[in-house]
Amino acid sequence: MIIDDIINEAGIRASALKESGGKERENDSGYKPVSLKSAIKKCSDKNAVIAEIKYRSPAEGNLKTTLAPGSIAKVYESGGCTAISVLTESTYFGGNLENINLARISTRLPILRKDFIVDEAQIIETGKTPADALLLIAGVVKENLKDYIALSESLSLEALVEVHTVKEAEEAIKSGAELIGINNRDLKTMKTDISKTAEISCLIQDAGVLKVSESGIKTPEDVIKLKKHCDAFLIGTSLMNSDSLKSTLEGFVFA
Ligand SMILES: O=P(O)(O)OC[C@@H](O)[C@@H](O)c1c[nH]c2ccccc12
Incomplete structure (x- = not known):
């Protein structure tokens, strides 16, 4: 299974990171983080879209856009x-x-920062970058979730905790997650189904928790359908595969 291989790779990189003394280094990058949670909360006049920079994916292979990250961000x-x-x-x-x-x-x-975090060393590494938040996948970090959220917070990194099942959503809430990503993609089969967001979001009733619908969002109509079930949308492939990043994004933002 691809997911097993990805996690294995992440583990190899994390060990290399530890061996290189990653843990001992300064964790202050000198960057002053901004809050992803506040940005989502403040977004009332449009849809809160987290637009993704990714050049390839296991499901789609190489994506169309080859612009540099700085240009895409702009x-x-x-x-x-x-x-x-x-x-x-x-x-x-x-x-x-x-x-x-x-x-x-x-x-x-x-x-x-979107990656497969399997070890504390990668969280510490993220703290040295100008990132404001990082992804923790509940099904990958398992019993370490609570500690990893706490470590992230101690480095001024907000944790977006990704879940795909009811059980993982319950674990995320128990572990104190305040930002929960409902992944519409099953990482075992790589298939997406956006109805996953509604299925899981109704179990997350805590008003203090923000919900992000992740993956498989292809059209502005998808955003309209999902709106009442989440606070933000994480969109990658449909943007990176489009001919006009800006107008495609605007379609989602103002749907
Ligand atoms: O490209 P999409 O289908 O719009 O999905 C974006 C994002 O949700 C997806 O990249 C993603 C969700 N969870 C992940 C975990 C690792 C790597 C990637 C992901």
Whole structure:
């Protein structure tokens, strides 16, 4: 299964990171983070879209857009997105950590680091970048979720906790997650079904928790359908595969 291989790779990188002394280094990048949660909450006159920079995906192969991360971030900001997600996994998604720095040069919007976090060392590593938030996948970090959320927060990184099942959503809430991403994609089969968002969001009733619908959002009509079930939308492939990033994004933002 691809997901097992991706996690294995992430584990190998995390060990290398630890061996290189990653844990001992300064964790202050000198960057002053902005809040992804506040940005989503403040977004009342349009749909809160977290627009993703990713060049490849296991499901789609290479995506159309080859612009540099800084250029994409600039266009995304002009298209009205609320935050930017940067894929940093290299083998399957064509990303790297440097892409966060490159995106940051052209935007002050919140940046989410999107990767497969399997070890504390990667959280500490993220704290040294100009990212404001990071993804923690409940099904991957398992019993470490609570500790990883706490470690992220101690480094001024907000955690977007990704869930795909009712059980994972319950775990996320128990672990104190305040930002929950409902992944419409089943990482085991790689198939998407946006009705997942409604199915799981009705179980997350805590008013203090923000819900993000992730993956498989293809059209403005999808956004309209999902609106009443979530606070924000994480969109990658349909943007990166479009001929005009800006107008495609505007379609989602103003749907
Ligand atoms: O490209 P899409 O279908 O619009 O999906 C974006 C985002 O949700 C997806 O990239 C994603 C969701 N969770 C992840 C975990 C790791 C890597 C990638 C992801």
